[in-house]
Amino acid sequence: MATIHLEELRKVFGVGGTDHVAVDGISLEIPDGSFTTIVGPSGCGKTTTLRMLAGLETPTGGRIRFDDRDVTDLRPQERNVAMVFQSIALYPHMTVRENIGYALKIDGVPKADRDEKIEEAAETLQITDQLEKMPSELSGGQQQRVALGSAFVQDPDALLLDEPMSDLDAKLKAELRVEVQRLHKELDTTVVYVTHDQTEAMTMSDHVVLLNEGRLEQFAPPTELFDRPTSAYAARFIGTPSTNVFEGTVERGDRGPVVAGQGATIRLPTGALADRVGETVSLGVRPQYVTLDGGDHGLDVTVEVVEPLGTESVVHCRTADGTPFDVVTSDLAGVDPGGTVRAGFDTEHVYLFDAGGETVAFGTDLREPEESP
Amino acid sequence: MATSPRGLVAVPQRIQARLTRIGVYVTAVVVAVFVTVPVYLMLTLAFQAPADAFAGGRVNLIPTNPTLRNFRVLFETTATSTYFRNSLVVTASTTLLSTAIAVSAGYGLTRFEFRGKSYAARAILFSYMFSPIVLAIPLYVVFFALGLLNSYFGLTLALTAISTPFTIWLMWQYFQTVPIALEESAWVRGASRWRTLWDVVLPVARPGYVSAAIFAFSVAWNDFTMARVIMSDENLYPITVGASLFLDRPTIGWGETMAVSVLICIPPFLIALFLQQYLLQGFNVGGLE
Numbered sequence: 001m002a003t004i005h006l007e008e009l010r011k012v013f014g015v016g017g018t019d020h021v022a023v024d025g026i027s028l029e030i031p032d033g034s035f036t037t038i039v040g041p042s043g044c045g046k047t048t049t050l051r052m053l054a055g056l057e058t059p060t061g062g063r064i065r066f067d068d069r070d071v072t073d074l075r076p077q078e079r080n081v082a083m084v085f086q087s088i089a090l091y092p093h094m095t096v097r098e099n100i101g102y103a104l105k106i107d108g109v110p111k112a113d114r115d116e117k118i119e120e121a122a123e124t125l126q127i128t129d130q131l132e133k134m135p136s137e138l139s140g141g142q143q144q145r146v147a148l149g150s151a152f153v154q155d156p157d158a159l160l161l162d163e164p165m166s167d168l169d170a171k172l173k174a175e176l177r178v179e180v181q182r183l184h185k186e187l188d189t190t191v192v193y194v195t196h197d198q199t200e201a202m203t204m205s206d207h208v209v210l211l212n213e214g215r216l217e218q219f220a221p222p223t224e225l226f227d228r229p230t231s232a233y234a235a236r237f238i239g240t241p242s243t244n245v246f247e248g249t250v251e252r253g254d255r256g257p258v259v260a261g262q263g264a265t266i267r268l269p270t271g272a273l274a275d276r277v278g279e280t281v282s283l284g285v286r287p288q289y290v291t292l293d294g295g296d297h298g299l300d301v302t303v304e305v306v307e308p309l310g311t312e313s314v315v316h317c318r319t320a321d322g323t324p325f326d327v328v329t330s331d332l333a334g335v336d337p338g339g340t341v342r343a344g345f346d347t348e349h350v351y352l353f354d355a356g357g358e359t360v361a362f363g364t365d366l367r368e369p370e371e372s373p
Numbered sequence: 374m375a376t377s378p379r380g381l382v383a384v385p386q387r388i389q390a391r392l393t394r395i396g397v398y399v400t401a402v403v404v405a406v407f408v409t410v411p412v413y414l415m416l417t418l419a420f421q422a423p424a425d426a427f428a429g430g431r432v433n434l435i436p437t438n439p440t441l442r443n444f445r446v447l448f449e450t451t452a453t454s455t456y457f458r459n460s461l462v463v464t465a466s467t468t469l470l471s472t473a474i475a476v477s478a479g480y481g482l483t484r485f486e487f488r489g490k491s492y493a494a495r496a497i498l499f500s501y502m503f504s505p506i507v508l509a510i511p512l513y514v515v516f517f518a519l520g521l522l523n524s525y526f527g528l529t530l531a532l533t534a535i536s537t538p539f540t541i542w543l544m545w546q547y548f549q550t551v552p553i554a555l556e557e558s559a560w561v562r563g564a565s566r567w568r569t570l571w572d573v574v575l576p577v578a579r580p581g582y583v584s585a586a587i588f589a590f591s592v593a594w595n596d597f598t599m600a601r602v603i604m605s606d607e608n609l610y611p612i613t614v615g616a617s618l619f620l621d622r623p624t625i626g627w628g629e630t631m632a633v634s635v636l637i638c639i640p641p642f643l644i645a646l647f648l649q650q651y652l653l654q655g656f657n658v659g660g661l662e
Contacts (some may be wrong), residue, residue: 054557054561091559102572150562
């Protein structure tokens with residue numbers, strides 16, 4: 001168990017004479033015993049960050065501490081971490097039992113104690129029948145369980161998982177998601193989980209680290225990341241379908257400032273954004289908060305494609321100037337590809353981003369004073 | 374018969390497949406005859422007394438009276454056993470040394486970045502282009518200066534020099550097929566680099582180094598040139614050089630010469646028999662899944 005501190009962590013790779021900044025000054029504190037997910041698109045530096053935690057990459061700058069212990073320059077062997085690799089990386093020449101017990105064997109744990117721990121791990125992961133088999137005889141899901149089992153017996157300060165489910169099918173993923181969380185509870189250790197799948201990040205973690213091209217975009221619990229994204233990037237990355245973002249302008253209206261865009265006019269509280277009058281801003285609304293009837297505001301959108309998901313459907317539309325705009329609805333009455341619908345939403349569900357993509361206001365803060373109870 | 378639009382006679386696929394199969398069989402039979410006939414001649418002459426083999430002025434191809442007489446003559450009147458032992462000693466040490474160098478160099482080339490790596494790699498391949506005789510004379514001069522002529526060690530070094538470029542290259546290629554994640558996972562679990570090499574890398578790379586060892590073995594066992602140049606003491610001759618001397622001796626006939634050939638064939642035959650699965654895997658790098 002350990003709190004993991006990252007201070008101004010940086011990693012630069014020299015590729016063919018040019019420097020590529022993979023991780024660019026990340027500072028954060030991963031709480032002891034938490035389940036923290038590092039998420040972001042490919043090439044955002046999430047795996048590099050994890051490999052620096054494991055000691056497999058040496059940081060170009062900054063420090064890493066486990067509690068008070070500075071591990072920045074320690075080799076992987078000298079840190080008490082366990083890691084599950086994307087490629088699973090089971091030793092093909094060892095049985096499942098030997099694979100799980102390898103870390104204990106290196107530590108010089110006597111065989112009897114080793115077997116006891118291995119069997120306990122195998123039972124937790126339901127692979128007791130597989131113990132004497134070779135890894136090549138196992139299915140993908142079972143191999144992943146063995147990899148988790150190896151981490152389980154190590155009793156590490158931190159358990160690091162590098163996209164461990166990216167090669168598994170959807171059903172197995174769902175099964176193993178539960179398995180990983182159960183393991184986290186039993187192990188009572190700090191888990192750092194890397195994924196590009198925001199669903200995994202949202203469903204499993206206590207905290208989410210969202211990276212964007214090597215920089216920390218937002219570090220927050222999943223619900224906060226969903227409800228109060230600090231940037232348009234965060235708003236668009238988290239949640240499916242992606243948040244609708246369209247342009248608007250801050251104007252001085254008759255009764256105070258307004259944001260106008262795509263035919264919708266949103267009144268702002270008196271005094272809000274006073275210094276931004278005339279500026280172009282972006283408005284964001286999650287498709288889940290858009291309704292096809294009602295809402296404080298609305299814009300006319302043209303329906304392009306309807307994707308039924310079972311209980312509800314995603315309606316892909318475009319606004320008058322061609323900006324994509326998605327709506328999640330369970331009522332498809334009057335929705336036809338090629339037709340026009342009115343997409344309505346309430347002020348409290350709107351995010352306002354400045355030209356640089358930073359969030360300047362959340363809808364909940366924009367309700368006019370007289371409207372609030 | 375059906376014709377294609379261009380007027381060519383179309384051969385039905387079934388006939389095409391049959392022709393292909395016949396072609397393969399014919400080729401295989403021709404190759405087999407060329408390989409088998411000399412081996413059969415060797416065996417049939419080795420296990421017949423000369424009087425039987427050449428009775429009636431013709432070579433008797435079907436042994437009616439098999440005997441070990443030729444082998445007895447060899448071991449009683451010549452230094453064959455010494456030659457054989459010399460060959461075994463030099464071959465074993467060359468195989469060990471060459472494989473050890475290949476494993477370390479191959480691992481280093483695969484896993485470490487260093488200045489001049491690509492030049493080193495090219496130099497290795499380039500040095501493989503030299504024929505042994507080109508190396509033999511300079512090596513003679515070097516070994517003369519170092520006092521290594523007429524020693525097992527000297528011949529071992531020379532044969533290692535011939536086989537190592539290829540074995541290093543082979544191991545370099547093979548180690549590239551071993552995923553780095555296997556090693557990293559061992560490091561994270563606390564295994565040192567050496568321990569990882571021993572516990573994880575070498576077992577996984579076994580087909581590779583077995584192939585390298587087999588190659589070094591065959592270079593050393595079949596060597597004639599280097600031994601001829603470096604060894605001038607008859608007691609240190611390997612069996613290849615020793616056997617060649619028999620041709621000049623009036624007391625040694627075809628029967629005995631074929632018998633020594635049989636002896637030379639035994640170790641490679643045993644190796645091929647027991648290790649062929651590794652050999653195929655090792656030389657098939659890249660074809661592995």
